Amino acid sequence: MLADMEKTSADVLPLTMVSSEEQETICIFGTGDFGRSLGLKMLQCGYSIVFGSRNPRMSSLLPNGAGVLSYSEAAKKSDIIIIALHREHYDFLTELTEVLRGKILVDVSNNLKINQYPExxxxxxxxxxxxxxxxxxxxxxxxxxxxxxxxxxxxxxxxCGNDSKAKHRVMDIVRSLGLTPLDQGSLMAASEIENYPLQLFPMWKFPFYLSAVLCVFFFVYCVIRDIIYPYVYEKKDSTFRLAISIPNRIFPIAALTLLAVVYLPGVIAAILQLYRGTKYRRFPDWLDHWMLCRKQLGLIALGFAFLHVLYTLVIPIRYYVRWRIGNQTISQAISKKENPFNTTYAWLNDSYLALGMLGFFLFVLLGITSLPSVSNVVNWREFRFVQSKLGYLTLILCTAHTLVYGGKRFLNPANLRWYLPSAHVIALIIPCTVLVIKFILILPCIDKTLTRIRQGWERNTKFSQSPFNAKTDI
Incomplete structure (x- = not known):
């Protein structure tokens, strides 16, 4: 038994010593914040780290267990050298040309602005x-x-890198740190990679600008109709509506319009494909960028819908509402009259609320399925069903919600102020246009042709003469 224990101990000890001896050493040029953080992370993952510095002395800021040497001495310790320095300090590396020959240099630098240098x-x-x-x-x-x-x-x-072996060694280090490497190809992709951290919400600019334009336009429109008009003709001060009433008109209008704008590029693309008779031609750049921004447009629309719900919930506690209800109650008590129950109005009101709640529920469902953590666990058909089929159902419900809200007032001339219709009438233009075009596109005679085009069939080519010769590229 004792002999077995001694044998076991003897077997284990050399293995431990070998594993510690086989720790890969990585050199880091630069002792700044990023260099120290990367060195600490690598030490935690089992690497041996040596820092190269112009003033090689140990500092309390450096991680415990790392060594500090001059640039030349540190470079001799490893085949992989991480250059954690700014570009303007690269010139001293030419003095280490022979020492660095054949080694892997990992450039981690960024610039202060996009395309700051020619290369x-x-x-x-x-x-x-x-x-x-x-x-x-x-x-x-x-x-x-x-x-x-x-x-x-x-x-x-x-x-990215030109040498595949060097690139894969770096990618292995990335994986060992618990990160996910993405191969971007040769070193020509470095400019794009360096610009990536400097981009400020690149896919959100168009949605933000569009939503801002919509809000400003409808704000001015509502101010003209609901504040300036009553003051001019009735000398009535309605400026208190700027806090709740007007925003609660702008938010649902912006939400509905942006939701329609999410599906508008899809129908435009379908019309272009039908007109061209092929799918093998690029869409215009503006349409391509628009389609890439649909997720961001939908999320901003969902945000406006949330604001509409919150603003609607506070309506009963508003001073103006409580004052008006109190006055109506007193007036009815004095005159000993009561308003008769109107079944038609009750149906319209309940339908308006029901359509709004169902539309908002599906709106939230669309937002949830757009999250990466959710979309990654559904297949493409499921994702397309939710974002397309349920998306159009959401647009239908929200449009119907607005239509029922307007009721008979849409065609009532008394609602015109300076010949301007209510804001929600204008808000229906884009959603109704999208739904009408989509209804036309799903007609069997048109949908069949569009489906064939998307499967590779092309009009006015020799392949279009026979369905068996049609292209089937995906």
Whole structure:
């Protein structure tokens, strides 16, 4: 028994020593915030770290267990050197040309503005060090993300490089840190990767601008109708409506319009494909960008819908509403009259509320399924069913909600003020247009042709003569 224990101990000890000896050493040039954070993360994942610095002395800011040497001495310790320096400090590397020859240089730098230099920092580094293998990586991860953990921030690390072996070694390190590497190809992609962290909501600009324009337009429109008009003709001060009433008209109008704008590019694309008779021609750039922004447009529309719900819930506690109800009650008590119950109006009111609640429920469902954590667990057919079929059902319900709200007032000339109709009448233009065009497109005679085009059939080609020769590219 004792012999077995001794044998076991003897077997375990060499293995432990070997594993510690086989720790890969990685060199980091630069002892700034990012370099220290990356070094600490690598130490936690089992790597041996040595820092290269122009003033090689140990600091309390550096992670415990890391070494600090001069640039030349540190470079000799590892085949992989992470350049955690700004581009303007690259010139000193030319003095280390022979030491860095054949080594992997990982450029993690970023610029202060998009396209700050004619070539990317990584390409500039490759020109300075032609004997080294330059790889661009880690620039899309912040020092905060490395310190707080990958689960609290983006886990994607974009990687590019001309040498496939060097690139895959860096990608292996990325995986060992619990991050997700994305191969972006050769070093030519470095400019795009360096611009990525500098972009401020690139897919949100158009939705934000459009929603701002809608809000400003309808705000001015409602102010003219509901505040300026009563003051001019009745000397009535209605400025108190600026706080609740007018915003609660703008928010549902913006929500409905933006929801329609989400599905409008789809019908425009279908019309273009029918007109061209092929799917093998690019859409115009404006339409292509519009289609890419549909998710953001839908989320902003959902935000406006939430605001509409909140503003509607506070209506009963408004001073103006309580004052009006109190006055009506006193007037009825004095005159000893009561308003007869109107079944038609009750139906319209309940239908208006029911359509709004159902539309809002489906609206929230669309927003939930657009989340990556949800969309990743459904297949393409399920995702398309929710975003397309239920999306159009949501648009129908919300449009019907607005139509029932208007009721007979749509065609009543008394509602015109300076020949301007109510704001919700204008809000119905785009949604109704989208629904009418979509109804035409799903007619069997048109839908059949559109389906064939999307399956690869082309009009006015030799392939269109026989369905057996039709292209079937996906």
């Amino acid at each position: 990317s920092n990584a390409e500039h580094l490759a020109e300075l060090m032609p004997g080294a293998h330059v790889v661009k990586a880690f620039n899309t991860i912040s020092a905060w993300a490395l310190q707080s953990g990958a689960l609290d921030a983006s886990r994607q690390v974009l990687v």
